[in-house]
Amino acid sequence: MLSDTSPKPCGGGGFPPPDFDPDLIRRYDRSGPRYTSYPTALQFTTSFDAARLKELAQFSNEEPVPRALSLYVHIPFCSTLCFYCACNKIVTRNVSRAVDYLERLHSEVAMYGQLFDDDRELVQLHLGGGTPTFLDTGQIGQLLAQISGHFRLTDDSSRDYSIEIDPRTVSPDTLDHLREIGFNRISMGVQDFDPAVQKAIHREQPCEETLSLIRHARARGFRSTNVDLIYGLPLQTVSSFITTLDRLLEVTPDRLSIFHYAHLPHLFAPQQRILESQLPDSDEKLRILGAAIDRLSDAGYVYIGMDHFAREDDPLVNAFRDGTLHRNFQGYSTHAQCDLIGVGVSAISHIGNSYSQNTKALSNYQESIGAGKLPVDRGLELSRDDEIRQCIIEQLMCAGEVNLNQVLFEHRLVRGEYFANELEHLQPLVDDGLVTLPSPSVIRVTRKGRYLLRNICMIFDRYIEPDAETPRHSRVL
Ligand code: SF4
Numbered sequence: 001m002l003s004d005t006s007p008k009p010c011g012g013g014g015f016p017p018p019d020f021d022p023d024l025i026r027r028y029d030r031s032g033p034r035y036t037s038y039p040t041a042l043q044f045t046t047s048f049d050a051a052r053l054k055e056l057a058q059f060s061n062e063e064p065v066p067r068a069l070s071l072y073v074h075i076p077f078c079s080t081l082c083f084y085c086a087c088n089k090i091v092t093r094n095v096s097r098a099v100d101y102l103e104r105l106h107s108e109v110a111m112y113g114q115l116f117d118d119d120r121e122l123v124q125l126h127l128g129g130g131t132p133t134f135l136d137t138g139q140i141g142q143l144l145a146q147i148s149g150h151f152r153l154t155d156d157s158s159r160d161y162s163i164e165i166d167p168r169t170v171s172p173d174t175l176d177h178l179r180e181i182g183f184n185r186i187s188m189g190v191q192d193f194d195p196a197v198q199k200a201i202h203r204e205q206p207c208e209e210t211l212s213l214i215r216h217a218r219a220r221g222f223r224s225t226n227v228d229l230i231y232g233l234p235l236q237t238v239s240s241f242i243t244t245l246d247r248l249l250e251v252t253p254d255r256l257s258i259f260h261y262a263h264l265p266h267l268f269a270p271q272q273r274i275l276e277s278q279l280p281d282s283d284e285k286l287r288i289l290g291a292a293i294d295r296l297s298d299a300g301y302v303y304i305g306m307d308h309f310a311r312e313d314d315p316l317v318n319a320f321r322d323g324t325l326h327r328n329f330q331g332y333s334t335h336a337q338c339d340l341i342g343v344g345v346s347a348i349s350h351i352g353n354s355y356s357q358n359t360k361a362l363s364n365y366q367e368s369i370g371a372g373k374l375p376v377d378r379g380l381e382l383s384r385d386d387e388i389r390q391c392i393i394e395q396l397m398c399a400g401e402v403n404l405n406q407v408l409f410e411h412r413l414v415r416g417e418y419f420a421n422e423l424e425h426l427q428p429l430v431d432d433g434l435v436t437l438p439s440p441s442v443i444r445v446t447r448k449g450r451y452l453l454r455n456i457c458m459i460f461d462r463y464i465e466p467d468a469e470t471p472r473h474s475r476v477l
Contacts, residue, residue, distance in 0.1 A: 018303050019447035020293050022286050024432060029282070031262075032454040033461070034306055035397055036329045037355055038390040039380060041348065043463055044357055048379030056352040056381075057115040060339050067339055069116060069151065070124035072329065073105065073143065074344030076362065077134040079169070082203045084191075084233060084261055086268045088346040088360055089130045098135055101345075101362070104369040106146045108343045111374055113150025116339075121154040122147070124335050127163040133170050137177040144181050153182070158315075160185055160335065162226075167210040168203075175213065179220045186217055187226040193247055194240035197233050200278055207247050214251040224254040224314065231288045232261035234278035241288045245295050255316065256301065256309045257331070258292055260285070304332050305397055305453055325398040332398070345375075353382040385462065387411060388418075393457045400445040425459050 033040045060067060074088075077098055081091045090097070125147070127140070135143070140163075147153070162185035163178060178186070192198065193207040214225050227248060231241060248256070263279060265271040280288065293303065301309040302317045308331060310316040319325040319334040326333045328340060329348055340350040345365040348357045356379030359365050368375035382390065388411050395402040404419050426443070429435050434449030435456055449456055458464050 018293070018450040020290050020451060021448050022290060024434070024448055025286060025289075025451055026282070027432075028434075028452050028455045030455070032458050032464070035393050035454065035457050036327060036331065037348070037350065038393045038457075038461065039355075039382070039386055039463055041355070041357060044355060044378040044380050046378045048354065048356055048376070048381060050374040050376040052381070053349070053351065053354065053356050053374060053376055053379065054115060056354050057112075057339075060352045061117040061120070066117065066119040066121075067337055068123040068154075068335065069120050070328070070335060070338040070340045071112075071122055071126070071147065071151065072340060072342045072344075072347055073109075073125075073127045073132075073147075074129060074342065074347040074358075075101075075127060075132040075134060076130040076345050077101075078129065078131045079134060080202065081270055082191075083201050083270050083273045084230065085270045086262070086264070087130065090362060095134070095136075098139060100366065102135065102139055102143065104366055105143065105344055107369050107372075108374070109143075109146050109150050111372075112341050112343065116151070116341075118152055120152065120339075121156070122151040123154050123156065123159050124330075124333070124338060125153075125159075125161040126330050128330075129164060131166045131169075132163050133165050133174065137174055140178065141181050158334070160333075162187055162224075164188065165213075167213050168205050170213065172213065172216045175217055175222075176220055179217075179222060184222055185224045185226070186222055187228070188213070189228045190244070190248065191228070191230045192233055192236055192240060193244040194236070196235045197240060200234040200274070202273070211247065211251050214253060218251075226255040226257065227253040228257045228259065229292075230259050230261045231292065232263075232280060232285045234274055236280055236288065237284065238287050238291045242291055242295055245292060249295075249299050252299075252311060254311050254314050256296065257307050258289070258309070259307050260289075303450065305400075305450065306331075308332055320398070323399050327394055327397050349379075353387060355380050355382075384411060384413075388413070389460050389462060392460050396443070396445060396457050396460075397453055400450070401443065403442045405441040419460075422459050426456075429456060429459070 076088060076090045078089045078091050079093050161183045163183050164187045167188050188210070190205065190210060191201065191203060198204045217225055229244065263271055263274065263276070296309050300312050302312060302320065304310055304316055304320050315334050316325065316332055324334065324336065326336050328350065339352065342349040342358065344358065345362050346358055346360040348355060356376050358375045359368065359377040365375045388407055391407050392402050392404065408414070408418055426435065430437060433446055434452055436444050436446060438444055445453065445456060
């Protein structure tokens with residue numbers, strides 16, 4: 001029996017293959033969340049504090065079956081600035097800045113280690129940023145040692161211990177070291193191999209070196225390599241992007257993410273250095289996306305959903321087919337029902353039925369940890385309504401189908417007219433063929449709807465008005 005603080009199980013179903021419909025995508029293009037959480041971080045408030053987080057962490061230890069843990073560690077430093085960047089990072093070439101930060105991270109890991117019982121295994125670990133490999137191999141090793149001193153690392157072969165690497169600065173020796181200390185997955189940004197595009201975004205990264213690192217990682221036993229690409233960058237064309245994909249397909253990365261570049265220079269200062277006149281227009285972006293999807297499908301990649309593709313033999317594809325796929329702050333995942341602990345500046349945790357975010361300012365972060373406090377700045381405890389909608393959105397995102405009555409029943413609510421408004425707003429999407437309603441309470445995403453998942457999910461997001469723009473979220477085009 002799950003307690004009220006448990007994330008509710010979501011799953012079941014399975015997607016049909018997608019159908020890319022440019023006209024429909026153009027018509028439905030509006031900004032919206034990627035739903036790595038529901039509610040999104042925009043709803044977090046300062047009324048949620050560290051004291052409440054500690055209570056919820058302690059409640060979470062009382063589950064009859066110990067729930068696994070996932071740990072995200074944020075390393076905010078980058079040695080150079082990519083002009084498209086919208087991340088929370090600190091650009092510096094002063095490597096000594098990492099020393100103090102690392103010390104604080106060690107303290108925060110220790111504080112969280114004390115909150116969770118020893119029988120809770122750490123099945124997922126992710127070092128993200130910023131640039132985690134801004135730390136040297138010795139510092140990363142110390143961090144891993146600190147984590148293993150305070151958490152029970154699982155020996156299970158299904159564990160996912162991953163790190164984002166910067167191919168411009170990481171050598172094969174560094175990869176060897178990362179493998180030796182326990183990482184089994186790597187993720188890297190490529191964006192585009194075209195030298196002119198790379199110059200325009202201030203990220204010059206030779207193709208051959210990147211491919212050789214991917215080959216090296218596979219030879220050294222990393223179970224998976226994820227590569228991030230971005231479409232919509234300056235000077236990008238269908239041809240440049242497909243050339244990039246073709247080069248990458250020489251080494252068949254296990255997972256590929258193709259994100260849209262959202263040009264929001266009023267929100268993200270580095271983007272002011274991108275020349276708007278060089279940006280592809282929405283028709284060209286649509287052609288790039290369509291051509292990329294065709295190329296990847298021809299190469300045997302499976303579209304998981306929301307920008308993510310995986311090789312046929314990747315565990316994500318199995319999870320996607322058997323209805324056990326999940327979604328969290330790191331995107332799609334095979335790990336169900338973990339409590340997620342986020343450490344480091346701006347990191348987000350998901351513990352029990354709460355989300356919380358650390359302070360985004362480095363000075364505040366250092367100060368809180370120095371005073372022996374968890375640096376929680378804001379958060380949210382999900383209401384019953386939030387939990388229901390979270391479950392619906394996750395099922396749509398991961399399984400492509402949801403039975404509204406079933407979800408209401410699981411949350412101990414009578415069916416009634418709870419979603420009468422949402423079903424009314426869903427009707428135009430039914431008429432346009434994005435979803436079908438095989439029964440009055442079952443919503444099934446169609447092949448056409450798979451590229452418009454966020455539009456479908458937004459119908460159930462009570463924080464978004466049906467036709468309002470949400471300028472802090474990205475668009476498809
Ligand atoms: S895109 Fe990544 S590597 Fe580039 S500046 Fe932003 S966080 Fe750093």
